[in-house]
Amino acid sequence: MNHPIFGELASGVLGDAACQWETDPILIPNLKRKAVFVFELEEPEDWDDEEEEFIDAWSTSIPEEMLSCAEEIYNGSEEYFESVAKIIADHYMEFKRPYYLKSVDNPAWGDHPPKAEDFPAIEEPNQMWDLLKNISIHINQTPGIEGVIEPEPPEIRYSCATTFDVEHGYSVTFQNGELTEIVLDG
Numbered sequence: 796m797n798h799p800i801f802g803e804l805a806s807g808v809l810g811d812a813a814c815q816w817e818t819d820p821i822l823i824p825n826l827k828r829k830a831v832f833v834f835e836l837e838e839p840e841d842w843d844d845e846e847e848e849f850i851d852a853w854s855t856s857i858p859e860e861m862l863s864c865a866e867e868i869y870n871g872s873e874e875y876f877e878s879v880a881k882i883i884a885d886h887y888m889e890f891k892r893p894y895y896l897k898s899v900d901n902p903a904w905g906d907h908p909p910k911a912e913d914f915p916a917i918e919e920p921n922q923m924w925d926l927l928k929n930i931s932i933h934i935n936q937t938p939g940i941e942g943v944i945e946p947e948p949p950e951i952r953y954s955c956a957t958t959f960d961v962e963h964g965y966s967v968t969f970q971n972g973e974l975t976e977i978v979l980d981g
Contacts, residue, residue, distance in 0.1 A: 796856060800869055801832055804857070816857055825873045830930040832865050837937045861934050864949045868932060879953060881920035883927070883965055886977050888917055895959060913959050927955035927965065950975070 796804045796816065804816040814836045820829040834857050868875075895914045898904065917923050933952040948971050956964040963981035967974070 798862070800866060804834070821869075823869055823871070823876075825871055826876045826924070826930075828924060828930060830932050832869075833931055833933045834861050834865070835933060835935045836861075837935060858936065858946075860946070861936050861949050864934050864951065865932070868951065876924075877920050879967065880923040882974060882977060883955075883967060884917040884920045884923035886965075887923065887926070891979060892916070909959075926958045928958060929956040929964075930954070 796806065798804060801818045801821065804818055806814065806816045816834040818832045820831050822829050836858070892914050895909065896911060898909055899911050899914075900908050902908070915922075915926070917926075931954045933954060934949050935952065936949045937947045950968060950970045952966060952968040954964060954966050957979075960979070960981075963979045966976070966978050966980050968976040
């Protein structure tokens, strides 16, 4: 599938039924960084084999609602990306930075203990983007079937590796414009 903004999208199947498309890293203008967009369609839990034909149809195209959602993100304002950075920065400053600072110069780290400068204070939300790398923007949806199942609104999840922890990255999830989860996972 080829898209004017996202280019050639590679598709694949996840597990037994979910379909996924992924872009190459693309520069998001007002984020001023590259990100990979990942589109994932998920099968409703209560489906049976009779609905398999719908899975096959999904594997050939991305629903317009998901593409529109991705286009809105791609065209997002600087203020939008600053608001996402602020959510992550607030979490980092309140919970993660104090936790990591406790490990500074801890002999349990062996020859390479972390240093305080590895965990800088964030004074402006957009500084948080400097601590994040390998950004991917996942747009997940369980589509509906006309007259049978109502589609769920797309869920947007930002996944980013961090410069301060090689084993854990941030995952920030929104649905209907509301934050639903923020975790440092890995």
